[in-house]
Amino acid sequence: MTGKKSFLILLLFLAFSNIQSQSVLGVWRAINEETGKAMCLVEIYEKEGQYYGKVKRILKEDDRDRICGKCEGDLKDMPVEGMVVIDGLEKDGDYYDGGTALDPKSGKEYRCKIWLDEMNPDILKVRGYLVIFYRTQTWERNK
Numbered sequence: 001m002t003g004k005k006s007f008l009i010l011l012l013f014l015a016f017s018n019i020q021s022q023s024v025l026g027v028w029r030a031i032n033e034e035t036g037k038a039m040c041l042v043e044i045y046e047k048e049g050q051y052y053g054k055v056k057r058i059l060k061e062d063d064r065d066r067i068c069g070k071c072e073g074d075l076k077d078m079p080v081e082g083m084v085v086i087d088g089l090e091k092d093g094d095y096y097d098g099g100t101a102l103d104p105k106s107g108k109e110y111r112c113k114i115w116l117d118e119m120n121p122d123i124l125k126v127r128g129y130l131v132i133f134y135r136t137q138t139w140e141r142n143k
Contacts, residue, residue, distance in 0.1 A: 022121050024096060024114060027056060028139040030126075041142055042085065044114075044124075051096050051114075053086030055104075070107030080104045086112060086126075094118075101128045 025046060029038035041056040058064045058081050066080045075083065088099035094115055101112035110128030117123035122141040127134050 022116065024051065024116060024124060027142040028053075028124050029142050030137065030139050033137065038140070040081075042139070044086070049090065050099070051086070051089040051091070052084055053101075054084045055081050057081065066104070068102075068104045068107060071102070071104065072107060075102070075107075086114070089114065101126065103128070 024044050027041050027043050030040050030042050031037070032039050038059055040058045042053045043056045044051060044053045046052075058066065064081055067077050068075050068080055068083065069077060071078065083102070083104060085102045085104065086099065087102070089096040089112060090098045092098070095113055096115065097111075097113035099112050100109050102109050108130075110130055112129070113127045115125050117125060117138075122143075124139040124141070125136055126139055127136040
Protein backbone atom coordinates (compact mmCIF):
# COMPACT_ATOMS: atom_id res chain seq x y z
CA MET A 1 0.00 0.00 0.00
CA THR A 2 1.37 3.40 -0.90
CA GLY A 3 2.05 6.07 1.68
CA LYS A 4 -0.78 8.28 0.36
CA LYS A 5 -3.35 5.47 0.64
CA SER A 6 -2.21 4.59 4.16
CA PHE A 7 -2.44 8.23 5.19
CA LEU A 8 -5.96 8.55 3.72
CA ILE A 9 -7.14 5.40 5.50
CA LEU A 10 -5.70 6.73 8.77
CA LEU A 11 -7.49 10.07 8.29
CA LEU A 12 -10.79 8.33 7.57
CA PHE A 13 -10.38 6.12 10.65
CA LEU A 14 -9.64 9.12 12.88
CA ALA A 15 -12.59 11.07 11.45
CA PHE A 16 -14.94 8.13 12.03
CA SER A 17 -13.61 7.63 15.57
CA ASN A 18 -14.18 11.31 16.32
CA ILE A 19 -17.75 11.14 14.99
CA GLN A 20 -18.47 8.08 17.15
CA SER A 21 -17.12 9.79 20.28
CA GLN A 22 -19.32 12.85 19.60
CA SER A 23 -22.54 10.83 19.74
CA VAL A 24 -24.94 10.42 22.65
CA LEU A 25 -25.43 6.83 21.50
CA GLY A 26 -23.77 4.15 23.58
CA VAL A 27 -23.52 3.05 27.18
CA TRP A 28 -23.27 5.62 29.98
CA ARG A 29 -22.54 5.34 33.70
CA ALA A 30 -25.25 7.13 35.70
CA ILE A 31 -23.43 8.76 38.61
CA ASN A 32 -24.88 9.21 42.10
CA GLU A 33 -24.44 12.91 42.88
CA GLU A 34 -23.94 12.32 46.61
CA THR A 35 -21.37 9.52 46.49
CA GLY A 36 -19.81 10.16 43.07
CA LYS A 37 -20.13 6.44 42.31
CA ALA A 38 -21.77 4.89 39.26
CA MET A 39 -25.19 3.39 40.04
CA CYS A 40 -26.02 1.73 36.74
CA LEU A 41 -25.23 1.52 33.06
CA VAL A 42 -27.77 3.12 30.72
CA GLU A 43 -27.71 2.43 27.00
CA ILE A 44 -28.81 5.36 24.84
CA TYR A 45 -30.09 4.12 21.49
CA GLU A 46 -32.00 5.44 18.47
CA LYS A 47 -35.15 3.88 17.04
CA GLU A 48 -37.13 5.39 14.19
CA GLY A 49 -35.70 8.87 14.72
CA GLN A 50 -36.26 8.97 18.47
CA TYR A 51 -33.80 8.37 21.29
CA TYR A 52 -34.25 6.15 24.31
CA GLY A 53 -32.31 5.09 27.37
CA LYS A 54 -32.56 1.63 28.89
CA VAL A 55 -31.05 0.44 32.16
CA LYS A 56 -28.58 -2.10 30.88
CA ARG A 57 -27.08 -3.11 34.23
CA ILE A 58 -27.48 -2.13 37.89
CA LEU A 59 -23.94 -2.11 39.24
CA LYS A 60 -24.63 -2.91 42.89
CA GLU A 61 -25.29 -6.64 42.91
CA ASP A 62 -27.73 -6.44 45.85
CA ASP A 63 -29.94 -4.01 43.87
CA ARG A 64 -30.13 -5.98 40.61
CA ASP A 65 -33.52 -7.48 41.45
CA ARG A 66 -35.02 -4.08 42.31
CA ILE A 67 -38.50 -3.41 40.97
CA CYS A 68 -40.28 -0.14 40.24
CA GLY A 69 -42.79 -0.34 43.09
CA LYS A 70 -43.80 3.32 42.85
CA CYS A 71 -44.25 3.31 39.06
CA GLU A 72 -47.72 3.44 37.59
CA GLY A 73 -49.39 1.57 34.75
CA ASP A 74 -47.51 -1.11 32.84
CA LEU A 75 -44.25 -0.35 34.69
CA LYS A 76 -45.70 -1.03 38.15
CA ASP A 77 -43.60 -3.71 39.90
CA MET A 78 -41.47 -4.31 36.79
CA PRO A 79 -37.69 -4.93 37.13
CA VAL A 80 -35.64 -1.74 36.88
CA GLU A 81 -32.82 -3.58 35.09
CA GLY A 82 -33.92 -3.62 31.44
CA MET A 83 -36.42 -0.77 31.92
CA VAL A 84 -36.60 2.14 29.46
CA VAL A 85 -36.05 5.23 31.62
CA ILE A 86 -35.55 7.80 28.85
CA ASP A 87 -38.30 7.82 26.28
CA GLY A 88 -38.98 9.57 22.99
CA LEU A 89 -36.29 12.24 22.74
CA GLU A 90 -35.76 13.97 19.40
CA LYS A 91 -32.57 15.61 18.17
CA ASP A 92 -32.75 19.41 18.13
CA GLY A 93 -29.34 20.79 17.16
CA ASP A 94 -26.88 19.79 19.89
CA TYR A 95 -29.70 18.79 22.26
CA TYR A 96 -32.12 15.89 22.47
CA ASP A 97 -35.46 16.77 24.03
CA GLY A 98 -39.22 16.45 23.76
CA GLY A 99 -39.35 13.18 25.65
CA THR A 100 -39.47 11.99 29.23
CA ALA A 101 -37.24 10.53 31.90
CA LEU A 102 -38.42 8.16 34.60
CA ASP A 103 -36.97 8.04 38.11
CA PRO A 104 -37.47 4.39 39.13
CA LYS A 105 -36.94 5.22 42.83
CA SER A 106 -39.86 7.67 43.00
CA GLY A 107 -41.87 6.39 40.04
CA LYS A 108 -42.10 9.99 38.79
CA GLU A 109 -41.77 10.99 35.16
CA TYR A 110 -40.15 14.24 34.09
CA ARG A 111 -39.72 16.15 30.84
CA CYS A 112 -36.18 15.43 29.72
CA LYS A 113 -33.31 16.94 27.77
CA ILE A 114 -29.84 15.48 27.20
CA TRP A 115 -26.68 16.83 25.58
CA LEU A 116 -22.96 16.23 25.42
CA ASP A 117 -20.68 18.47 27.45
CA GLU A 118 -19.11 20.85 24.94
CA MET A 119 -15.65 20.48 26.52
CA ASN A 120 -15.77 16.69 26.92
CA PRO A 121 -17.87 14.45 24.64
CA ASP A 122 -17.49 11.61 27.16
CA ILE A 123 -19.75 13.52 29.57
CA LEU A 124 -23.53 13.47 29.07
CA LYS A 125 -25.80 15.97 30.79
CA VAL A 126 -29.23 14.57 31.64
CA ARG A 127 -31.78 17.15 32.78
CA GLY A 128 -35.23 16.41 34.17
CA TYR A 129 -37.86 19.17 34.38
CA LEU A 130 -40.87 19.52 36.66
CA VAL A 131 -42.79 22.68 35.75
CA ILE A 132 -40.09 25.41 36.05
CA PHE A 133 -37.74 23.42 38.27
CA TYR A 134 -35.04 21.12 36.98
CA ARG A 135 -32.15 18.94 38.04
CA THR A 136 -29.18 17.97 35.89
CA GLN A 137 -27.16 14.79 36.32
CA THR A 138 -23.74 14.16 34.84
CA TRP A 139 -23.19 10.74 33.27
CA GLU A 140 -19.87 9.36 32.02
CA ARG A 141 -19.34 7.37 28.86
CA ASN A 142 -18.65 3.73 29.71
CA LYS A 143 -15.44 2.69 27.96
